[in-house]
Amino acid sequence: MSQSRWQALWLVHSRKRGWLARLLWPVSQVYAGLMALRRTLYVLGIFKTHRIKVPVIVIGNVVVGGAGKTPTVIAVVNHLRDQGWRPGVVSRGHGRHSQEIVEVRPDMPLEECGDEPALIRQRTGVPVFVAASRVAAADTLVGAHPEVDVLVCDDGLQHWALHRDLQIVVFDDRGTGNGWLLPAGLLREAWPRGSSGSPLQDMVLHQHREDALAPPPISAPGASLFSATRRLAAHAVGPTGDRIPLHELRTHRLTAVAGIARPSVFFDMLHARGLRPERKVGLPDHADAADYAALIQDSECTLLCTEKDAVKLFPLLAEAQPASRVQAWAVPLELTPEPAFFNTLDHRLHTLGRKP
Structure with missing residues (x-):
């Protein structure tokens, strides 16, 4: 069976707890244990968390595959800029061929920065830095651009080394799949995240296509849940x-x-x-x-x-x-969160004692 056929089969079973998901469930328990141990080491301070001098907003997803993270990053950055903030973005730059810390430039080869950071830079015009370590990217960005007063981390929910002040978790119409962790399910980490040891209250943005029925609600106790519609322009x-x-x-x-x-x-x-x-x-x-x-x-x-x-x-x-x-x-893809999403984001930034 080809790789694409195996992937299609896995996607079906990872959403419905089919026979393949059940076969892989013991492996997912090992993965869950390793993830829990890693998080505990950060909570206990054995693994260090690095804080930078500006607020950090982490945007990511707990499921594998595209859940709408990049459009959310673009929407949040443009909103912050419209509110008077001077945001910057850090990313790992998946798909690039370099591990160096680089600032994304308009004419930079994609092999150096990755396609998603290039798109974010194109759509927002703000400083975007990529590196294998988001901590290194963040330190370098705020050093090179002292005017930046808020940092958005693209896809860093599981990157605990970077301290965050706000977390935005993105879901699409798949929700949490079958509720199991990789490789038996779609989840990168346990959901809900209340047991992760993080004192932060997540903002959850559940996206669905405007032309389709709204998906079943996400279970997110302790989090602020918002909806957003997606459509092509x-x-x-x-x-x-x-x-x-x-x-x-x-x-x-x-x-x-x-x-x-x-x-x-x-x-x-x-x-x-x-x-x-x-x-x-x-x-x-x-x-x-x-x-x-x-x-x-x-x-x-x-x-x-x-x-x-x-x-x-x-x-x-x-x-x-x-x-x-x-x-x-x-x-272009148009993402429209409900108004309460940005209102809550603004309020939480202000409660940090920071204003644009």
Whole structure:
């Protein structure tokens, strides 16, 4: 059986406690014990937690796969900036080929910074630093940009070495899956997190597609629970920043491409917008730029991709011009949290004694 077939089988059983999940359950108990031990060592002070001089907001998910973390980071950073804060972002930069501490620059090769940090930098314009250690990235960022007065940590819930003042846990329509930890389920750590030893009250953002029924509620005792809707914008953006209404693409011969954790989600959202691609190409999350190269050889198609794919695909198209006449458009994702989410975020920052 191919790797993709095994992965599809695992995803089914990890959501329903099927036979494969039950077979892997003993292994998940070992994993749970190791995670609990690691957290206890931080709580007891045996493993040290590093505090920096500005408030830290950690945004992440406790389930594997794409739960909407990056759109949440972008939405939170843009909100903070609109409120007068001067935010910065730190990330590990999954998929990059370097372990060095780097500041993401507009023209930096993605191999050095990773696709998600590049997208965050593009969508927010704030300083973004990546490193294998988020502590190292945070220290370097605040040293290089003393104007930064709040730090957002991209995907760092389990990175206990970095002290955090606020935690935002992101869920999508999968919820907690079957409620079991890896590899028997989707969870990276036990949920609810009340037993983790953290004194912080989590903010939980449960996202669902606007065109779909709201998923069952998340059990989150002790946490503040909020909802958010996701949908694709009514337009697409080209390599030069030009826009086109999605309905004008319905007559095109479309190829949809998505190099994200769950490509089918993007394809379904295109369908909800009335688009029917002739071909759908799902690539691995954090796919290399070379994986996109074959897509620009077909001059008869119009490529539709996510914004995350565009940071790799658009530069390839620029290099291939004028030999390639392929059109490519990225469809932005719009995330709309309920108003109480940002109101609560603002209030909690102010209770820390910090104001923009």
